Amino acid sequence: MYKFKYHRTSSLNEARSQFGSCDEPRYIAGGMTLIPALNLRLDRPSDVLDIGHLDELRGIQDDGDTISVGATTRHAEVAKSSVVQSKIPALAKLAGGIGDPLVRNRGTIGGSLANNDPSADYPSAVLGLGATVHTDSRTIAADDYFMGAFMTALEEGEIITKISFPVPETAGYGRLAQPASRFPLIGVFVAKTSSGPRVAVTGAGPGVFRVEEMEKALSGNWSAEAIKDIAVNSDEFASDIHASAEYRAAMITVMAGRAINS
Amino acid sequence: MVKLFKSLFGASGVDPKQAPTTESTAEGSEVSQATGAGSDHVTVSMTVNGEAVTGEVEARTRLVQFIRENLRLTGTHIGCDTSQCGACTIHMDGLPIKSCGILAVQADGADIVTIEGLANGEELHPMQEAFREHHGLQCGFCTPGMVMSAIGLVNENPEPTEKEIRHHLEGNICRCTGYHNIVKSIAAGAESMKGMK
Numbered sequence: 001m002y003k004f005k006y007h008r009t010s011s012l013n014e015a016r017s018q019f020g021s022c023d024e025p026r027y028i029a030g031g032m033t034l035i036p037a038l039n040l041r042l043d044r045p046s047d048v049l050d051i052g053h054l055d056e057l058r059g060i061q062d063d064g065d066t067i068s069v070g071a072t073t074r075h076a077e078v079a080k081s082s083v084v085q086s087k088i089p090a091l092a093k094l095a096g097g098i099g100d101p102l103v104r105n106r107g108t109i110g111g112s113l114a115n116n117d118p119s120a121d122y123p124s125a126v127l128g129l130g131a132t133v134h135t136d137s138r139t140i141a142a143d144d145y146f147m148g149a150f151m152t153a154l155e156e157g158e159i160i161t162k163i164s165f166p167v168p169e170t171a172g173y174g175r176l177a178q179p180a181s182r183f184p185l186i187g188v189f190v191a192k193t194s195s196g197p198r199v200a201v202t203g204a205g206p207g208v209f210r211v212e213e214m215e216k217a218l219s220g221n222w223s224a225e226a227i228k229d230i231a232v233n234s235d236e237f238a239s240d241i242h243a244s245a246e247y248r249a250a251m252i253t254v255m256a257g258r259a260i261n262s
Numbered sequence: 263m264v265k266l267f268k269s270l271f272g273a274s275g276v277d278p279k280q281a282p283t284t285e286s287t288a289e290g291s292e293v294s295q296a297t298g299a300g301s302d303h304v305t306v307s308m309t310v311n312g313e314a315v316t317g318e319v320e321a322r323t324r325l326v327q328f329i330r331e332n333l334r335l336t337g338t339h340i341g342c343d344t345s346q347c348g349a350c351t352i353h354m355d356g357l358p359i360k361s362c363g364i365l366a367v368q369a370d371g372a373d374i375v376t377i378e379g380l381a382n383g384e385e386l387h388p389m390q391e392a393f394r395e396h397h398g399l400q401c402g403f404c405t406p407g408m409v410m411s412a413i414g415l416v417n418e419n420p421e422p423t424e425k426e427i428r429h430h431l432e433g434n435i436c437r438c439t440g441y442h443n444i445v446k447s448i449a450a451g452a453e454s455m456k457g458m459k
Contacts, residue, residue, distance in 0.1 A: 001322045001324075002322070003302050003320065003321070003322055004302065004321060004322060005300035005301055005302050005321060006300060006301060006302070006304055006321035006365070006367055007300040008367070008370075018300070022300075028365075028368070031363060031364055031365070031368065032345065032363060035324070035345065035362075035363045035364065035365070036344040036345050036363065038322070039324075039343050039344055039362070040344065047300050048321070048365075050367075050368065052368060076357075099433070100348075100432040100433025100434075101358065101411070101414070101415070101430055101432065101433055102348060102351055102358050102359055102360045102411065102414075102433040102434075103345065103360070103363075103433060105357045105358065105359050106359050106360075106363065106364065182432065
């Protein structure tokens with residue numbers, strides 16, 4: 001790890017203003033992405049701004065039709081939350097499958113979304129549920145937030161404060177683990193929302209995306225049967241030793257079916 | 263009781279002349295120089311195995327380095343250094359975490375337990391005893407992390423099934439045993455932990 005300066009910030013405003021005055025700053029909360037990257041010297045920040053202990057960013061709130069999850073809420077907290085388990089069980093299940101139990105005690109939802117790894121679990125739930133990303137300066141609809149692998153609508157220095165998830169009629173998550181890393185090789189989040197069915201896919205390569213053809217098929221008939229013959233175009237998918245692009249495409253249909261039946 | 267580890271300053275590669283000008287702090291206090299302009303050296307204070315400790319380290323020092331190099335508690339191992347293998351598992355505020363994936367300064371003010379903090383004098387913790395009894399190890403490198411992770415599981419789920427134990431070990435890698443005896447040890451350790459407190 002290269003040297004850097006550390007700042008323990010005491011408020012969002014302070015974090016934001018420090019960000020503006022540093023050469024090459026990074027925020028840190030759980031650190032489950034940043035610290036391994038620093039260990040491998042893949043990144044060289046001048047300054048690390050710690051926002052992990054700001055109380056205002058943490059916790060789960062039941063707002064009736066929506067659930068709000070603070071940006072630094074740990075994966076384990078979401079997985080074990082009675083509010084999440086009772087209102088959006090698929091979200092609790094997804095959070096309980098991220099990384100491993102030790103990582104889930106540190107990793108945060110805001111960190112996962114700010115990083116937007118194309119194989120991360122959380123983006124599929126945020127897009128699949130049509131959630132809203134709240135930041136220190138605005139709100140961003142999930143459909144406008146994800147801009148491709150590792151790219152988001154966040155401006156330089158902008159901080160995610162919480163995510164609000166509308167409670168769906170029903171939802172499910174189907175996940176095929178990559179055999180070595182256990183990241184989702186394909187993860188499909190399906191939800192029957194007030195504005196219709198949504199199907200969001202992670203792991204295929206280009207970043208999380210929706211499958212409109214499946215959403216249309218599900219609007220008349222919410223069943224695995226309705227989508228079983230829908231083949232997703234694999235042109236932009238990753239092909240590697242773990243799976244070909246064609247296999248990833250085939251698994252989207254299989255995992256979507258399992259998500260509906262889960 | 264605040265223990266100072268300034269005598270080990272040189273060992274961690276820090277030039278004392280470049281050390282921060284702040285005074286060593288009492289337990290529970292703020293990290294010195296950690297706000298404002300920021301600092302590449304910080305003072306960290308935490309409780310480790312029941313004892314208050316303070317050290318001055320580079321900001322980039324990870325918790326596992328602080329534990330091993332400053333506190334000389336070398337039971338916590340470094341395997342992969344990228345938060346995958348779990349050999350560095352410790353408890354922070356009661357929860358098992360990977361100490362290679364967190365800066366020492368992020369653990370400022372925390373309550374830490376390492377493998378050295380489990381035994382009661384000569385008497386092993388029930389989970390340690392179960393690993394001995396059922397030979398839940400071969401080379402032993404992953405064992406401290408396995409034991410700390412296993413206790414984390416049982417604290418939350420006092421009667422884990424074999425399947426739950428195997429799932430829980432997703433973040434702890436053993437390259438010798440094939441896990442069979444580790445799983446047996448954890449099941450037995452869970453059983454004996456019921457008698458604790």
